[in-house]
Amino acid sequence: MVKLTVKIVSMQDADKFNKLCSKFDCDMDLQSGKYYVDAKSIMGIFSLDLSKPLILNADTDDEAKVKETFADFVGEE
Template identity: 50%
Template sequence: MKTFDLLLSSINDVKDFVNIVSKYDFDVDLTSGRYVVDAKSIMGIFSLDLSKPIKVEVHSDDCDKFMEELDKFIIK
């Protein structure tokens, strides 16, 4: 499992993020405060506070390509 923070600052960022995550078979969870949602759920993501960084938990160890695709959203 890998964990990192990302920032989705616009509606287009959320749409792009969901399109990327949906291509992969493994589960990805987003955590904001005490709320945890499925990263493949666009409605779930919009229920989070998008003004703050969101914690991402990738339930796979083989996710290097996935991480590369999400690079523009990841907070370094």
């Protein structure tokens, strides 16, 4: 399991983020507080408060690939 703090600031960012998540074969969830949504669901992403940092939970052991893929979205940890 790879956990990464990410920041999505615009609708274009959300769309790009969603498309990147869809390229992975593993489960990917976004967490905002106590809420979890499927990161491969654009509607799920928009249901979260995007003004706050989000936690990406990727069910994979390839931490390097996840960090490289989402480098543009990495927020403050």
